[in-house]
């Protein structure tokens with residue numbers, strides 16, 4: 065078996081054409097010929113399966129070390145398909161700060177179908193343990209939360225889950241299989257918004273699920289095929305291509321993030337810096353150091369009170385003001401006005417989302433240019449606030 069970086073490039077060949085093409089073609093065919101009416105065919109109809117999609121699904125299953133992968137038309141569709149394996153009356157423990165869209169589908173959709181949920185801080189095993197009920201079927205969390213990068217131990221949680229015959233479901237969007245393989249740490253299902261790092265170029269919306277065993281895979285496949293939110297062959301090809309450069313992109317995301325953290329640590333405008341790579345003796349750092357191969361490309365920070373966060377993000381020239389993350393270009397946003405605007409001010413503050421909080425998805429540009437851009441916008445902040453003070 066080849067090494068991880070080789071698997072990224074080569075995946076599992078489909079051997080599906082006789083042209084010698086080095087990439088699996090984009091099969092734009094919704095239906096497939098049966099050689100005869102009794103034939104057992106591998107592909108019959110695109111929603112049920114397609115060679116381009118198969119390639120991608122096998123590629124990700126290989127990287128996550130699962131038995132089978134599934135590609136969906138978005139991360140949200142992937143989450144919907146996974147939560148749809150449960151039945152009315154089932155109880156699921158969820159991480160307190162899971163992705164907002166996941167929270168919305170749970171609260172405004174699955175609760176109507178009588179799934180029950182309890183939100184806990186999954187970093188704290190006692191809280192998880194205490195939330196387990198006789199009808200608990202799964203624990204669902206993100207290893208690094210968004211935007212505050214609070215870290216959960218996949219090992220610890222899946223150990224508790226196994227003892228109670230409960231499934232562990234991990235949204236691995238922030239880390240990718242390059243930095244963590246949750247199935248190897250004891251999880252049963254991995255979910256990705258492939259829109260982010262796997263795709264990596266902000267040009268496609270996609271979702272991936274990988275199952276650890278055949279029983280789970282059968283349930284997910286039923287939902288994928290019957291609900292039908294599958295990924296188109298064109299988009300499968302884009303994600304396949306994105307994955308080939310995952311390792312080189314992640315290495316640059318990591319080194320750029322480390323440089324930006326070091327820069328921000330020295331800046332007087334920064335009140336608080338959130339990055340699991342900072343060795344501050346926290347549980348976040350301890351768990352991340354033990355269970356990941358790197359601390360990711362997302363940094364969050366709070367500007368000091370009195371400094372205008374809106375002015376700061378508006379003042380950047382290279383780093384673009386946009387939601388989403390995980391692509392080659394650096395993106396910055398204000399969670400309280402953008403990604404987390406749906407929350408009431410009270411809910412925002414409970415989640416640690418202040419008006420001073422900024423989330424930066426570090427891209428793979430030349431780090432000097434990123435630092436220069438951050439520096440000039442920080443400088444204009446303090447120079448104006450200093451000016452104001454002078455006037456006063």
Ligand SMILES: *Cc1c(COP(=O)(O)O)cnc(C)c1O
Pocket residue numbers: 138139140141163165166206210235237238256257258259260269270271
């Ligand atoms: C973006 C995101 C999702 C949702 O994925 P879409 O592709 O936007 O539907 C789910 N989980 C996390 C952690 C995300 O960042």
